[in-house]
Amino acid sequence: MPDFQSYKLLSKTTLIYLLFTLTAFLVSAFFLTNEADEYINKELEGRFNHTEQKIRRAIQQKETERAKRYAEITVLNQKPADFSLITYSDTLITDSEITERDFFRKKTFYMEQDGSFYKVSILKSIGDFYRLRDDIFEALLPAFFVLVIVIVVFNYFLSGYFFKPFNLILNHMRAFKVGQKKVDHVETSTTEFIRMQNLFSKMVNTIDEDYNNLKEYTENMAHEIQTPLSIIRNKTENLLADEDLMAHHGHDVKTIFDETNYLSRLGQALNLFTKIENREFSNPQDIKTEAVIRKHLSAVNDTIQMKNIKVETELSATHTLFLDPSLLDILLKNLLRNAIQYASSDGPLTVATTADSFTISNYGDPLPFPEEKLFIRFQHNNNSKKSLGLGLAIVKKICDLNNLNLAYNYHEKQHIFTIRGNLMSSVVP
Template sequence: MAKRKYSILTKVGVFYLLFTLVSFLVTAYILHKEATWHMDNILENRLEQREHWVERLIAKKPDRINDKDYATVTPVTRIPGNFKPLYKDTVITDQETKRKEIYRKRINYVTVNGENYRVEVIKSADELHRFKDDIYEIMFPVFIVLALSIILINYLLSGYLFGPFKYILKQMAAYNITKKQSFQHKQTSTREFYRLQQLFEAMQERIGHDYEQLKSYTENMSHELQTPLSIMRNKVEQLLSNEDLNQQQAEKIKIIYDEIQQLSRLGSLLNLITKIDNQEFANVKEVRTKEIIEQHVQIVADFASNRNLQIQTSLDPDQYFRIDPGLLEILVRNLLKNAIYYATQGSIIHIKSSDSSVQILNEGPELEFDPDTIFNRFRKGNNSKSLGLGLAIAKQICQISNLDLSYRRKGQWHVFSITKGEKGI
């Protein structure tokens, strides 16, 4: 399964949001810690002030001290040694509102007029605690609003900022080396996109120039080779017709003649491969396969008959491929000749088609090489005199036509299947 791809703005937005989230959490933690420290200092100062006020009240009006609900004073015989003020948080229910609130309590021992007292004073800490807890409650809604804003801005900017980039990608996707296309620049103030357009235009010109040179070289070589090959073939044919040749000489000359024929075919096939690579077959349309298959069955009928083979067809009249008609003829011809060439003599070759596929089946011995390499160029059996390019060309035709050509062994049958790709359906 192909890994899903994301736009650069989406990736940048995600990384920015993750960074912002971490920043918010760190900031909230620091604020929470600072708020706690300030809250503790404020409460301690206020409780200490209240304790001093209680001490003065004990000294002047000791009978009124227990009337205060914010202080509890208890006489003690002695003060524990090295005692330091103790702070505790406690929850008290308000009598009027019936609401539980948090209070901070300070416990200390004091000596007033020679008497020892245990003093407990309390101060409401509810507001400060709520303020401290509200830090996270405030931070998260702010982060959510910021995240939504970033997503919306990225969505809006993706069409504006990346418009030239998408235009360049579209130009690249539509580029066809066989057509002389001039690159249409799109106005942009982004330096990187402007540079990308310049580089693509230069690359387009360089590829076009190299392609024309290679095409010219290939065509010239193919053409120039045919002339000496034709001369050699004619001379060899004249030698073969000489009645003064003995059997040994005739056999050697026949070998030379066969190799000349192979070399001539090789030049033609390599030229064909170059044309397929360069996508010179661009007349793509819906082509029904039944008529073409039947036509080529008739063409190879004599060849099959010489090997005592029968060809049986079961074809769907509505079956079609989106392909250049010329390429489809080459594809069918190569697969059909391959089936006839490697079929067991006296057997039957089956050709079947359905809505989405065409199958060619022939009986024959197992392959002498790895089946996974059957579509490689120059792959052939040890005793084969073929060039080993027919199946490679067939595979190449399917690849550029969004078709899938596959091979499998089923019992004694060799099965070649052509199926539609996703875009070819």
């Protein structure tokens, strides 16, 4: 897993979408207020012009007093330096009539009439215009928030619906096992999901093909390599029986014989490993272990006696493992062989089951290597060069593939292997 946080695709797109919408809203708000400003200016200019004409007319007709009704008019003694300048300014003025502060726009210009100069300042109320402009802006914000809520809610409900095929495909992927021929088709009209599903099917086919090739190769190897080994071994046995030859080359022939035997056992064990890995033992069932364990114990009875080990059993009649019967045999055989091989006679070899656990333990010196290496292939005690070092790796593999928890402990001089199980409830995922 990456160490940064992950977000759902839909949340991401929603967030981005909302950011874009917000921008769009802001832009349109800006545009609309601009439009409004333009409208206000145009409208005011019309009104200013209208009043200005009235004032000019009044002053032309020498009715300055009447003109003063419309504007503030100052008579100037001389022509101002900035005569042609027209200025506008917005001010906040308390209207004497309504005693309310409001925005006004003031237009100031100069005029000349019969040699007299006038400074005219016209005031027009623009408060209403400004309020209109603010209203436009304020109406946009709630609209945006309503949109946000609607989108989020819709996404929340729709994600379940839209992503249902996606999750189904994911489940199929999760459940996929090598060697499985077909993957169920998920009906969907979403292009991306169709593409994903097609790609997945294609991958499954490739994996299946590779798997079959590998399987075929392994099987052929198993068959083809065992026969030559068989021949080598038999021929060597012929040599072993030749007393003249043995007198001269006894050691060499013995070495060839030993190594051939080792190769042959190695090949068989690795084949078994591959078969387990390929799930060729695929007939799992609930097995009551008591009888099976007793059968295995009696099969090794004489080796136990020869090693002078005592065996203590405490078997639960209800202990059950969900496993292919052949795998249970392989599992028990290997665990017992391991326990017997390394058992010292300091104490008993114990096989115990409870309702939900299986334990096998033997006395012995601590491991000469780190515990983690115990279940690794070809890890074995140096003093037993002849053992393959595959037994416990096979046990581990079987447990892993069948959801069994295999644990190792060294406690009070005892090597303890515990298998806790899937019990009856084990549904293969």
